[in-house]
Amino acid sequence: MARAVTNRHKVIATIAAWLIAFVIFFPILYTLLTSIKTESEAIAGFSLIPSGTFENYITVQTRNGYFKPFMNSVVLSVGSTILALIIAVPAAWAMAFSPTKWTKEILMWMLSTKMMPAVAVLVPIYLLFRDFGLLDTRIGLMVMLTLINLPIVVWMLYTYFREIPGEILEAARMDGAGLWQEIVYVLTPMALPGIASTFLLNIILAWNESFWTIRLTAVDAAPLTAFIASFSSPQGLFWAKLSAASTMAIAPILILGWFSQKQLVRGLTFGAVK
Amino acid sequence: MGSITLNKVSKSFGEAKVIPSIDLEIQDGEFVVFVGPSGCGKSTLLRLIAGLEDVSGGSILIDGQDVTGKAPAQRRLAMVFQSYALYPHMSVRKNIAFPLKMAKMDKAAIDQKVADAAGILNLTDYLERRPSQLSGGQRQRVAIGRAIVREPTAFLFDEPLSNLDASLRGTMRLEISQLHNQLKTTMVYVTHDQVEAMTMADKIVVLNRGNIEQVGSPLDLYSSPRNLFVAGFIGSPKMNLIEGEYARSKNAKTVGIRPEHLVLSHESGLWTGKVTVAEHLGSDTFLHVEVEGIGQINARADGEFGARHGDQIFLTPTETKLHRFDDKGLAI
Amino acid sequence: MGSITLNKVSKSFGEAKVIPSIDLEIQDGEFVVFVGPSGCGKSTLLRLIAGLEDVSGGSILIDGQDVTGKAPAQRRLAMVFQSYALYPHMSVRKNIAFPLKMAKMDKAAIDQKVADAAGILNLTDYLERRPSQLSGGQRQRVAIGRAIVREPTAFLFDEPLSNLDASLRGTMRLEISQLHNQLKTTMVYVTHDQVEAMTMADKIVVLNRGNIEQVGSPLDLYSSPRNLFVAGFIGSPKMNLIEGEYARSKNAKTVGIRPEHLVLSHESGLWTGKVTVAEHLGSDTFLHVEVEGIGQINARADGEFGARHGDQIFLTPTETKLHRFDDKGLAI
Amino acid sequence: MATHNTKALARLMMAPSVVLLLVWMIVPLSMTLWFSFQNYNLLSPGNVSFAGFFNYRYFYSDPAFFQSIWNTLMIVGGVLLITVIGGTFLALLLDQPIFGQGIVRILVISPFFVMPPVAALVWKNMIMHPGYGVFADISRLFGTTPIDWFAQYPLLSIVIIVAWQWLPFATLILLTALQSLDSEQREAAEMDGASFISRFIYLTLPHLARAMTVVILIQTIFLLGVYAEILVTTNGGPGYASTNLPFLIYRTALLGYDVGGASAGGIIAIILANIVAIFLMRAVGKNLDR
Amino acid sequence: ETLTIATVNNGDMIRMQGLTEDFTSKNPDIELEWVTLEENVLRERVTTDIATSGGQYDIMTIGNYEVPIWAKQGWLTELADLGDDYDVDDLLPSIRGGLTVEDKLYAAPFYGESAMIMYRKDLFEKAGLEMPENPTWEFIGDAARKITDRSADINGICLRGKAGWGENMAFITALTNSYGGRWFDENWQPQFDQPEWKEALQFYVDLMKDAGPSGASSNGFNENLTLFQQGKCGMWIDATVAASFVSNPDDSTVADKVDYALFPSKEGVDNNGNWLWSWNLAIPASSQKAEAAQKFIAWATSEDYAKLVASKEGWANVPPGTRTSLYESAEYKEAAAFAEPTLAAMNAADITKPTVEPVPYTGGQFVAIPEFQAIGTNVGQLFSAVVAGQSSVEDALAQAQSATVREMTRAGYIK
């Protein structure tokens, strides 16, 4: 297949790809542009050339401090992801390397817990959180996010682990490695691309989770999803400010995603490849 | 220091009885090769010895100690896998050092041992490379290095050379033999390669459907196979097995004659046949001959023996090299 | 109907000139084997012929027609890949039928052709299976089946047997030879297996770093290698190459003698040596001997020749089988 | 690989996840189940009483009930259709050699990182708004009346927004799968005379089947729960045109504060989700086995 | 002591957040934490919290819809310690009435609003129309149609169409009130099958069709505000607070062309809709910091706060609609042309008797029962579908009737 690709082909593909990419990216781009327009520009109809004011960002920042929700988002998504990985790695190990006839069923059951409609259990969960004093605490929310994403994490890890030849683990076992050493020294480093991608995906999911993060927090633990909820329909259409707030809410994760896209793509197969 | 005893060892996977019951004695320092057709249970047997699978019955003794229930790590055995099973994320040095690290040996001692092993295996220049940067033969050597640093009581090899190409296989074969001469440690080696089995083994164990068909030295098995299965399995190209008239004339159900024990001639001989395929290797010529009244016979001639598809030739079996089998397939 | 001509064909990947310039003539109906060390450009050459890569220079003619710029499908060649490259989601029948379907042949004709091919290749019972349900040899046969239904002007094989185990390889080798006898279609075959090259080829092309070292029949190459490279490459075990005193006495820079052309004796001979390794295969014995004043020599004796590590033995090269090379490495 | 030791260990290692998820499932679920049999309105916590199956009958008889189930399935189906087909197309395109591949890929995957409420807000206010949206600007450019997306095509609008968010996910997975296609297979097909289209149909598509299964499975899990996008844009309307099951439950739970009714709805939704799940596993599950 | 305050993200509240330094400097021992959310999420959050005694907040911003309901549940702390200098009697009586249960004040109003007509003098002039003192719906309908000039992108009237009990239903309920209709009769029987509803809804739908902006079914307060500010509406009937936005020349292109009039009524029916809304500060019973919280509430709803805003941001930005004194202030009247009509509208509203015929409930553009949120939203959806052209008036009313009967039966009102 390494025949020279004609330049014409490449040019056509390039144009098509850039066009589509532009269309797909447009809403985000437009948000970005709108965020540096003035309010009246923002609703004055389509224009790609903003006046380049950063006033909206300043307004948003002075009105709702950005740093605290940002830190909460970071702590919550990273914390819950690490927690989920710690719980999921052993489980995935067991499923991949010591499968029983129930393994598939257990996996599917785990996934099915994700289908529980969050709204329906809001009141029970709220009561539980209240009773355990977890309302508006980072730890409570972290546990919540961990539980929500655990099935996906287990499944992803399981599919990666399955790709690892059992012989290598057996070799480690012959070499005198205990279970813990087997996981730490052999399994984890070998599955690193997969684990990295699981990590990233889970951070994205946790960062963007916007039901529980709003409902179970008030001040101390409120992340960026709650931050954005305070801009959504004020009196008047403050789209420029809304855009600025939106940009601030999605920028960190977007940048993380951009920088880590290779990792993400490499691992994001769910064992779907082959 | 390295004897292995299997007592009525059996193994089932669920319903399937892969190994009905095996008794086997491996002496200290011996090089034992398991051969047999694919799926006969060679790997399973090796893994039972290693402790990677639980036995379904019977017991395994190493140096007289019952290790049946013990974990692999506690058996002081080292294993070399077909796929090498190197740790891809570690350098050669770390790969070799891994078992020592697991044994919590101190740093200096580890370095010393790794250096020694690398010296023996000619890996000194590659210690900082990753496995992916090595050739197949080098990888195999690393796997062996990882095995030898532990100074195990015995080595287990599961088709260690089958992923290498022919010429490398030859080289590595020699290296492993030399290693055995050097270390004098017990080695148990699984292969389905005739040449490996014949050249490396002190003792060959022929397995068939989980049963031992014969145990003996390579030349024993070659010259006096106990039954038809061993006769057909050991030796390459395969022994010609002849039934019917000719066999009856020799007072046997089946008579076997190896291709190299047929005298070929363009002029005269006991049997007349037509060459169906002639393979000229230069050094040798392999002939597939359709012999009247006997059937398809393979024969080996030297490189200069001129014969082509369709030629008429004559064959005479060397009487002293005939193998005779009764109707149960046992050698008479 | 199946001749292939390469005119000054060259190929570079970026900076790397993999094939400097090759001229080659393949006759209609010939079985040509490309051999050479790994990375010498065998596959690249085959893929240039197939049209899977563009040539960097020169032209390729099939049946006298210039096909240099044509797409693979238009060259009427069929290729069998090392990995078989079967379509995993299609049954054997569909796999074989695929090229015909692409050629928009009608259903009945396709069925007929598939049945024929399956008959030839003994695949009739497996037509409804998926590739994953087949053994290696069967998969290889399916790949060949997919090639033959198209009735191509020539077949291209890229190490088609290297994923099979030794005994299957032997069987498939014979099958492909028989197929060639049957179809009489041109076949171009890449391998690095000595035995395959020697036994199957009408003509062997020895490649080294993208250059042709020698072209000729197998026995030609075996008996009169044009240079040191071919001498060392063709034949297994390898030819012994001797320099120094002895070579000078023969008026050459290097003298080559094949292991099978040494006469061995326990009593007397030209050279004296010590056996370092003796490999007993039953049918043959391969000896590695450290000869005084000459160096390491490999020799082959028959199966009964008793010799063990450390024995003193005598070797005499057969004068008529000596190969002499000058200081440019060319045969004298 | 399977000794008694490792097996026992394996059970142990599974335990934390299984127990946690079991607790996570059982505790809220049993509370929900319990509430579903209670008359419990959050605003009158004094009047809690046993309700029998009344809540179920009540939820079931909601005029929006059947439409909400239909809408739920339409959203799942519509988004899957767009993302799988669009994702395949995009993956094919991105697999070609193009200039600036890295940047294009970055642009294409970006929507995946946008949190659902933000995505919905942006689409609603700046893209689909009949007065100020970009779509409206475009249609005015062509002299046609702007479409009032959320009034005229509420469900479609939501499907578009959600599909926009999930398209990158599908594209990424399909692209990875595409790149794993054995090049020798592709070459073999080329030698066999298959055109680009034939290669796509007979080779690429079957090869992608497994990846598509994964895309469908994962997305279905998330799509069954779509509600933030609806809340922000159409609020389930006009009428019940864009009310799906989660939104109906939301309406019951957080507008009516009817905990009993919402719990009953939740139970119904769980049952429905599991039916879909079982159906899905049956239909595509075998694709997941090697 | 830290007070956690849940508040809605309206401009006035945001402004208050910016001015808290005045409070904290006077009360150095009190710190303030803000939870600012958009209206719907806020309502959801505080309701869940207060109903489950979650105890997340010390002060909640709630509407006059919630106050009586919650007070009856005993969820709110009575505001008895607002301080000596807090002038309770200065509060507008209609507002204060809505926050008082059994003579106890449970919430302090931060700002209040009624509804009125905002219209474009220039367009009226051009069409040769003059706004009467007390306009009728007939007049409004005619005028709207006359002013409409779609080619110039001018719609005769902008009205709420977006579904929601606080969105389109606020307007439609007020409209129906002024048509003599009511939500329920004395036996809590829904009245959608009565002619008043049919007439009002038909009028509304026809008017939107003939003279409303495109996409009206998704327009709420915000969208209409923007439309009006951009000069695309001849009239806009909505909350009185809008007046300060449309008359602000920074945002509005028509600031100098607006005038105001009383919410219309129907010929022969003496009812101007009775729209009354206030955002109020209240203290949940679960809060341990009631004392500090009252201090803050007193500060935020006092006359002094109005003066503070005036000094910092100008009189026009003072939160309106809560105190008589504000409307008596010359400076305010000077700065805000809409002061007079706003006060008139607020005084005209009577939420204790919102309808012509007797009803068992209080409320103006809403019905002050817990179930109204769900019912109102549901019915709002049905009506917005009519505006979107996806349903007919008859069908919508029938569906509204049966859905409401269903809800009311479940809630136990209908035996």
Ligand SMILES: Nc1ncnc2c1ncn2[C@@H]1O[C@H](COP(=O)(O)OP(=O)(O)OP(=O)(O)O)[C@@H](O)[C@H]1O
């Ligand atoms: N984990 C397992 N579960 C079930 N059956 C198994 C398992 N491992 C091996 N078997 C079966 O046991 C038999 C022996 O397998 P084993 O791998 O020992 O054969 P082998 O002699 O090593 O073959 P090969 O030469 O192909 O490696 C086979 O029939 C195989 O299918």
Ligand SMILES: Nc1ncnc2c1ncn2[C@@H]1O[C@H](COP(=O)(O)OP(=O)(O)OP(=O)(O)O)[C@@H](O)[C@H]1O
């Ligand atoms: N697509 C490619 N891009 C760059 N270099 C290549 C490419 N394909 C092959 N080469 C280089 O060309 C040389 C010849 O490769 P080729 O695959 O033809 O060797 P070969 O003789 O088939 O080897 P082997 O026996 O290992 O298959 C090698 O050095 C290889 O690295």
Ligand SMILES: [Mg+2]
């Ligand atoms: Mg095996």
Ligand SMILES: [Mg+2]
């Ligand atoms: Mg090659």
